Amino acid sequence: MASLAPSPPREAFLLSLLTHCREPSQLSAFHSNKTRRAIPKISCNASKNDSKHQTPKTTDAKTSKFDRRNMLIGLGGLYGAATTLGGGPAAIAKPTSPDVTQCGLASVEDKGKSMTLDCCPPKPSQFVDFKLPKSYGHNLKIRPAAHLVDKTYIEKYNKALSLMKALPDSDPRSFAQQAKVHCAYCNGGYHQAGLPDLDFQVHGSWLFFPFHRAYLYFYERILGSLINDPTFAIPYWNWDHPDGMVMPTFFNDQNSPFFDVNRDQNHLPPTVMDHTYDGPAKEHHMPYDEQIKQNLTIMYKAMVANAKTPEMFLGAPYRQGDPPGTQPGSLEVQPHGTIHNWVGNPKPNTPFWEDMGNFYSAGRDPIFYAHHANVDRTWSIWKTLSPKNKDFKDKDFLNSYFYFFDENAQPVRISVRDCLSSRKMGYDYQPMDLPWLRSRPNPFGRVRKAPRRILNKVFSGVKNAVAADNPPVTSFPQPLNKVIWTNIPRPIKLRSKKEKEDEEEVLIIEVESKGDVYSKFDVYVNDEDETPSKENRSQTEYAGSFVNVPHKHRHGDAGNVMSTTVKFGLTDLMEDLGADDDEGIDVTFVPRTGTESVVIKDVRIEFLN
Numbered sequence: 001m002a003s004l005a006p007s008p009p010r011e012a013f014l015l016s017l018l019t020h021c022r023e024p025s026q027l028s029a030f031h032s033n034k035t036r037r038a039i040p041k042i043s044c045n046a047s048k049n050d051s052k053h054q055t056p057k058t059t060d061a062k063t064s065k066f067d068r069r070n071m072l073i074g075l076g077g078l079y080g081a082a083t084t085l086g087g088g089p090a091a092i093a094k095p096t097s098p099d100v101t102q103c104g105l106a107s108v109e110d111k112g113k114s115m116t117l118d119c120c121p122p123k124p125s126q127f128v129d130f131k132l133p134k135s136y137g138h139n140l141k142i143r144p145a146a147h148l149v150d151k152t153y154i155e156k157y158n159k160a161l162s163l164m165k166a167l168p169d170s171d172p173r174s175f176a177q178q179a180k181v182h183c184a185y186c187n188g189g190y191h192q193a194g195l196p197d198l199d200f201q202v203h204g205s206w207l208f209f210p211f212h213r214a215y216l217y218f219y220e221r222i223l224g225s226l227i228n229d230p231t232f233a234i235p236y237w238n239w240d241h242p243d244g245m246v247m248p249t250f251f252n253d254q255n256s257p258f259f260d261v262n263r264d265q266n267h268l269p270p271t272v273m274d275h276t277y278d279g280p281a282k283e284h285h286m287p288y289d290e291q292i293k294q295n296l297t298i299m300y301k302a303m304v305a306n307a308k309t310p311e312m313f314l315g316a317p318y319r320q321g322d323p324p325g326t327q328p329g330s331l332e333v334q335p336h337g338t339i340h341n342w343v344g345n346p347k348p349n350t351p352f353w354e355d356m357g358n359f360y361s362a363g364r365d366p367i368f369y370a371h372h373a374n375v376d377r378t379w380s381i382w383k384t385l386s387p388k389n390k391d392f393k394d395k396d397f398l399n400s401y402f403y404f405f406d407e408n409a410q411p412v413r414i415s416v417r418d419c420l421s422s423r424k425m426g427y428d429y430q431p432m433d434l435p436w437l438r439s440r441p442n443p444f445g446r447v448r449k450a451p452r453r454i455l456n457k458v459f460s461g462v463k464n465a466v467a468a469d470n471p472p473v474t475s476f477p478q479p480l481n482k483v484i485w486t487n488i489p490r491p492i493k494l495r496s497k498k499e500k501e502d503e504e505e506v507l508i509i510e511v512e513s514k515g516d517v518y519s520k521f522d523v524y525v526n527d528e529d530e531t532p533s534k535e536n537r538s539q540t541e542y543a544g545s546f547v548n549v550p551h552k553h554r555h556g557d558a559g560n561v562m563s564t565t566v567k568f569g570l571t572d573l574m575e576d577l578g579a580d581d582d583e584g585i586d587v588t589f590v591p592r593t594g595t596e597s598v599v600i601k602d603v604r605i606e607f608l609n
């Protein structure tokens with residue numbers, strides 16, 4: 001039961017969302033004395049501290065909530081029966097939702113100074129509940145792949161977006177307001193309904209996919225209505241296919257509304273995108289084929305190997321009272337987050353990235369909506385890959401909701417249960433080949449037959465080079481100020497096929513990172529390479545990455561220390577390495593960027609179903 005009393009300060013952490021902020025590098029030594037790498041330290045500080053703009057905190061919490069509830073019930077008359085209205089008292093069920101009656105100022109750091117930023121939409125005075133169209137499946141809008149659209153389509157989208165940009169900023173349908181939606185929902189503009197001291201956050205949890213789906217849904221409807229074409233469908237950036245692994249060229253047309261000056265100038269077309277992007281100080285410049293291979297491996301990991309359970313793919317449950325955004329799903333971390341960074345512009349001489357490279361400004365770049373259309377598409381695709389890939393049935397998931405303005409500037413409340421099927425909402429995606437499905441990686445090292453010894457026993461030559469000057473870590477927490485590795489025992493080995501289908505063996509890593517530092521590290525399992533600083537993410541041993549997108553929340557942030565948990569699938573990986581009879585695994589952590597303040601708090605194996 002969530003307490004109604006003001007909660008203690010909470011930290012939050014957001015994974016995978018862009019960042020901003022970058023600072024010239026600091027040199028950090030890797031374990032190998034011949035390898036020194038520039039590590040950009042990214043101070044991303046899209047935080048808020050606007051208590052003076054809120055209802056005074058001294059107000060009795062129960063009283064103020066009660067008041068708000070009355071107010072909302074009085075609004076449309078449609079919602080009197082709802083038990084979890086914005087600002088309503090904590091009910092027995094614990095879905096979490098924003099209190100839109102109390103949107104507050106966001107603050108971002110600009111050249112070292114905190115600035116407040118008003119990301120709030122016009123205050124909704126009356127809202128309606130979203131209703132799915134009565135009949136669906138006919139006349140579906142089809143969102144096209146951006147690299148395949150023709151001139152007529154681009155002209156149409158151009159016109160719609162120009163009209164949206166021409167609306168006065170005060171109009172909730174305007175592009176300026178659409179962009180602010182992301183800021184308000186990601187930078188602590190809203191607190192959790194019923195919990196004025198806890199931010200509402202749409203990243204790093206099971207809300208990630210539904211929130212962004214609803215966001216794009218209304219964005220698309222507004223565009224369609226501005227050109228009187230209800231069939232208009234936004235394009236998706238097909239970055240999971242080699243043909244789409246470049247910024248769609250029309251977004252780079254300076255004389256169009258699609259253009260945004262705040263993009264990394266080194267990543268404009270025809271630069272091939274990098275799903276493993278480690279920051280501007282470490283551009284990879286790998287051969288085309290290798291880059292594509294790595295990108296497809298990242299996709300395979302995000303969609304298959306690290307997405308074996310709903311929680312692994314969709315993100316973990318996020319209920320009323322939970323700290324915001326601590327357990328993102330696989331795809332949200334990478335490539336979703338790395339693509340934000342790859343597109344965003346690291347501003348010279350400042351620690352900031354804009355627009356895509358930062359939460360508060362990501363929605364200002366028109367490419368954001370194409371990026372997220374593809375993210376949305378992956379949600380639909382994931383559910384077709386296995387009968388086990390299903391949405392949560394949990395009521396707290398289904399009953400969480402958000403608010404948007406529709407094409408008539410009418411505020412609408414939409415709950416997650418109405419966002420589960422794009423087809424029911426009236427749209428689908430132009431089909432494309434999914435080459436990443438065929439991109440299950442192969443081992444880099446030899447496939448071993450002999451069992452691995454576990455820690456404190458002889459290491460049978462494995463890791464010998466590393467172990468010589470970088471012995472294994474035997475306890476956690478451990479700072480990640482260099483390559484570190486450990487060996488952890490496996491609770492069960494050689495499970496049956498059925499057991500493996502029922503439960504995924506999962507490597508769980510708990511991470512603490514500083515809120516104003518952007519950080520990324522890679523995780524390798526049983527990597528026998530003597531130089532784990534190699535940037536190889538196309539082989540079996542690469543388990544996945546942690547991407548910390550710093551984000552100070554409006555409430556809390558004591559010490560600006562944030563926690564998150566990432567999860568990597570081990571079942572296929574161990575089989576592919578021929579290591580399924582091993583009693584333990586070697587886990588190597590390779591810092592990639594901004595890890596000076598990262599601490600690995602815990603590493604363990606669990607079984608998830």
Ligand code: C2O
Pocket residue numbers: 017182186203212336340362372
């Ligand atoms: Cu709300 Cu790509 O993030």
